[in-house]
Amino acid sequence: MFDKSNFSPNEQYSLKYTTKQSPYLESVQEKTISSCPIAYQMISPVQGAFLKFLVQMSKATKVLEIGALTGYSALCMAEGLKERGSEAKVVTLEKDVENFKVAKENIKSSELGHLIELKLGDAVDTLSNLDNSVQYDLIFLDADKINYINYYNIILERNLLSDDGFIVVDNGLTNFSLLVSEIEIKFRYG
Numbered sequence: 001m002f003d004k005s006n007f008s009p010n011e012q013y014s015l016k017y018t019t020k021q022s023p024y025l026e027s028v029q030e031k032t033i034s035s036c037p038i039a040y041q042m043i044s045p046v047q048g049a050f051l052k053f054l055v056q057m058s059k060a061t062k063v064l065e066i067g068a069l070t071g072y073s074a075l076c077m078a079e080g081l082k083e084r085g086s087e088a089k090v091v092t093l094e095k096d097v098e099n100f101k102v103a104k105e106n107i108k109s110s111e112l113g114h115l116i117e118l119k120l121g122d123a124v125d126t127l128s129n130l131d132n133s134v135q136y137d138l139i140f141l142d143a144d145k146i147n148y149i150n151y152y153n154i155i156l157e158r159n160l161l162s163d164d165g166f167i168v169v170d171n172g173l174t175n176f177s178l179l180v181s182e183i184e185i186k187f188r189y190g
């Protein structure tokens with residue numbers, strides 16, 4: 001069973017010196033840990049604070065996430081969008097129906113729910129059909145790693161990334177260094 005004691009010593013140290021998450025985020029985290037069999041895949045509160053910081057510092061308005069799970073990371077990023085006005089939006093993609101249902105409920109019950117649009121389906125299909133008159137300032141890849149290169153290609157081919165936008169990749173430096181180096185090569189040398 002996954003619980004907070006599974007956090008690494010580095011994670012626990014960082015958590016101690018990171019701004020405490022909101023009570024609502026904590027409740028979503030706790031509920032996910034107690035009821036979701038793949039809760040260990042959810043980002044940690046420190047990573048959530050970092051994503052929120054990235055959204056705020058980059059002044060992103062449009063955020064796209066691939067891999068919603070129960071909505072925790074989308075809610076973290078929505079907190080960073082609070083001051084960004086009526087155009088602000090997190091679009092998050094999820095293919096698993098059970099995860100989708102829980103995420104939908106968590107998003108609906110949040111005071112930031114109006115900032116988040118959750119889409120059900122395989123992200124390769126959803127990305128291929130996403131309205132590309134909208135460009136995203138921050139895109140967070142956090143789904144099936146094997147498809148990262150496909151997500152990256154579709155995002156660039158369909159012009160879904162804004163000119164100053166950037167892509168954040170979860171687990172990019174753990175077991176998937178080959179995929180990451182392919183992405184880096186394409187990014188740097190076209």
Ligand SMILES: C[S@@+](CC[C@H](N)C(=O)[O-])C[C@H]1O[C@@H](n2cnc3c(N)ncnc32)[C@H](O)[C@@H]1O
Pocket residue numbers: 041042043066067068069070071072073074093094095096099121122123124142143144147
């Ligand atoms: C690592 S979890 C996401 C965690 C979430 N970002 C968080 O930290 O709260 C990965 C999620 O991606 C979903 N997923 C996996 N492959 C997918 C695909 N091809 N299309 C859409 N979602 C996918 C899984 O069902 C799972 O819910």
